[in-house]
Amino acid sequence: MKLIHYTIGRLSWVLLLTMAFWTLFFYFQLLNEVRDETDDSLRNYKKIIIKQALRDSSLLTSHVDILTRYYIREIPEEAGKQYEERFVTTEAFNEYEMDEEPVRVLYTSFRTDNGRYYELTILTSTLEEDDMLESILWSIIYLYIAMLICILVVTQLVFRKSLRPLYKLIHWLDSYTLGKKNNPLENKTKVSEFKRLNQTISEMAMRNEKVFGQQKQFLENASHELQTPLAICSNKLELLSENPCCTEELLDEIGEIHQTIGRIIKLNKSLLLLSRIENRQYGDEKDVNFNALISRINTDFNLIYAPKELSVEIKEEGIFSFRMNETLSQVLLTNLLKNALIHSPNKGIIQISIRANEIVFSNTATDAPLNTEKIFLRFYHASDKKTESTGLGLAIVKSIVDSYDLQIHYFYDGKHHFSLKKIR
Amino acid sequence: MKILIIEDEDNLRKTLATSLEKERFIVEHAPDFQTALSKLNDYDYDCVLLDIMLPDGNGLTLLQELKKMHKKESVIIISAKDSLEDKVYGLDVGADDYLAKPFHLAELHARVKSVIRRKQNEGELKIEVENLKVYPDRHSAFVGEQELTLNRKEFDLLYYFVTNPGRLIHKGTLAEAVWGDCIDQADSYDFIYSQVKNLRKKMKLAGALPEIRAVYGFGYKMCYGNSSTENEK
Numbered sequence: 001m002k003l004i005h006y007t008i009g010r011l012s013w014v015l016l017l018t019m020a021f022w023t024l025f026f027y028f029q030l031l032n033e034v035r036d037e038t039d040d041s042l043r044n045y046k047k048i049i050i051k052q053a054l055r056d057s058s059l060l061t062s063h064v065d066i067l068t069r070y071y072i073r074e075i076p077e078e079a080g081k082q083y084e085e086r087f088v089t090t091e092a093f094n095e096y097e098m099d100e101e102p103v104r105v106l107y108t109s110f111r112t113d114n115g116r117y118y119e120l121t122i123l124t125s126t127l128e129e130d131d132m133l134e135s136i137l138w139s140i141i142y143l144y145i146a147m148l149i150c151i152l153v154v155t156q157l158v159f160r161k162s163l164r165p166l167y168k169l170i171h172w173l174d175s176y177t178l179g180k181k182n183n184p185l186e187n188k189t190k191v192s193e194f195k196r197l198n199q200t201i202s203e204m205a206m207r208n209e210k211v212f213g214q215q216k217q218f219l220e221n222a223s224h225e226l227q228t229p230l231a232i233c234s235n236k237l238e239l240l241s242e243n244p245c246c247t248e249e250l251l252d253e254i255g256e257i258h259q260t261i262g263r264i265i266k267l268n269k270s271l272l273l274l275s276r277i278e279n280r281q282y283g284d285e286k287d288v289n290f291n292a293l294i295s296r297i298n299t300d301f302n303l304i305y306a307p308k309e310l311s312v313e314i315k316e317e318g319i320f321s322f323r324m325n326e327t328l329s330q331v332l333l334t335n336l337l338k339n340a341l342i343h344s345p346n347k348g349i350i351q352i353s354i355r356a357n358e359i360v361f362s363n364t365a366t367d368a369p370l371n372t373e374k375i376f377l378r379f380y381h382a383s384d385k386k387t388e389s390t391g392l393g394l395a396i397v398k399s400i401v402d403s404y405d406l407q408i409h410y411f412y413d414g415k416h417h418f419s420l421k422k423i424r
Numbered sequence: 425m426k427i428l429i430i431e432d433e434d435n436l437r438k439t440l441a442t443s444l445e446k447e448r449f450i451v452e453h454a455p456d457f458q459t460a461l462s463k464l465n466d467y468d469y470d471c472v473l474l475d476i477m478l479p480d481g482n483g484l485t486l487l488q489e490l491k492k493m494h495k496k497e498s499v500i501i502i503s504a505k506d507s508l509e510d511k512v513y514g515l516d517v518g519a520d521d522y523l524a525k526p527f528h529l530a531e532l533h534a535r536v537k538s539v540i541r542r543k544q545n546e547g548e549l550k551i552e553v554e555n556l557k558v559y560p561d562r563h564s565a566f567v568g569e570q571e572l573t574l575n576r577k578e579f580d581l582l583y584y585f586v587t588n589p590g591r592l593i594h595k596g597t598l599a600e601a602v603w604g605d606c607i608d609q610a611d612s613y614d615f616i617y618s619q620v621k622n623l624r625k626k627m628k629l630a631g632a633l634p635e636i637r638a639v640y641g642f643g644y645k646m647c648y649g650n651s652s653t654e655n656e657k
Contacts, residue, residue: 224504224505225504227504227506227524227525227526228433228436228504228525228526230525230526231436231525231526231527232433232435232436232439233526234526234528235436235439235440235443235526235527235528235529236435236439238443238528238529238530238594238597239439239442239443239529241592241594241642242446242591242592248639248640248641251592251639251640251641251642252640252641252642254642255594255595255641255642255643258594258596259594259596262596262600265526269506272506276507281507281509282508300603303577303603303615303619304603304615305615306615306618307614307615327508
């Protein structure tokens, strides 16, 4: 929901409630006023009629005209003495309109000089409440719509003008990627809140950039600094193994240490590779034919994994060709294929189906689906820790894929599938 | 054959020296830029192992100085920097080879011998161990006059053995040298066993005198002539 829609939504609710209350209040107020006025005029008539009737007894008869009618009838003395004046709203038949119409009636009494009591009934047509209500309702609806339109236009204008720095900031944040080259934030504004927001965000971005840079630098330096000591260790062991005094048991031990150091070296190299990919140190792009590359890598792997008796099926339904650094394309496919080979059980089946814009690596599973959120993280090992894996293979895959217009995604349907796709 | 090792890390320098001396090279050391420069000025070497990051200067500057002197030394850069750009740059400046740390001693021997060979005979390169002859550029091997038919991996294995005759090579080192990046994370080296077995069978059938021997749990060694008795207890 956009801020502007939210604001307009809120405003229209408040407006609706306010107007409803106001309409109610206005209606009763109006009605009251009209009744008061009618009653006042009825009282006036009363005075005039009684005055006239007292002066001229021939007028002690009923009278009817369009605006006012009155009826006079004689009443007994007792009733006359106790008579209370009252106003009543009722309906009377209007012969001109051929319809019942609301009337205001005043019942009162007076005494003539000769001591006789008369009842005076005065009728006057009054406001039709239904019509009144309807017309007021309509006016209110028109007013409401008009005001909504006004608010819409005004908020639109206000938002576009005064919130422009906010939208610019959001746009800048959207395009901002840590570790890549970013344009500086240029967002001029007079509003102090926006100024502060700009400043805070710029500072935060700079801080992140700095920490990110330091981290990358640290990783690279640490890996580099490790190379020489590692070289010394492994070379000394090699020299030691050539010593004629070495017994077979000793050689066995040396072999194991050598192998362990070998793993540290691999780990170190993988970390360096990762940091290089993330620092975008691989330029030199060319069109790489993945079909050819896959079959070449597969031949190399065939021998290495021969003891596992795996069967690898490559289905080529199209040519997957992509423009990228050649070394990285090899690293990418080697890691994906190796991942499938290592994690298949003995005599498992590995399927690689290649289409023009997607390659799927599938392998027989012995375990439950992998954790989709974690498999591409560094040093994530699935349930059982396999000694031959550094835990960096898929992290390397992910970071290569992320540095190009490619995407990798994992799914499970009894088999493990890794799908490599081009982003259009 | 004289080799100069320019490397600031004492331990590594000494290890490399010991290993190369076993190959009957005459080895000299230089721990820093200045010593190296004066040695290069005063003497001639067949091969120079050059570390790029030295405490008092850059190895690449040293390489440029060497080229200015019009000396014919083969230079192998040994560096902790192993990115492609570094390698390309080092080779552009005039190094003959580039070896990224950490490396295996066997790998170093192979490289050193290769650059020295290239310098010595401008014509065909050939490595001979008794009646076994290997032509690295042609990817062919002969026992006497009979050619061995080897697949690519078998040839690579043989090449590694003949450049390190009489030396014990760890199976991991072999796997890495022959299978390169593919081997990267695999820990089981079972497949090496069958490859070496095939190679051994072919050599034996052709009547080769050098013999590849397995050292249980560690790796392999190519034994030839007197070395087989010298190194075995």
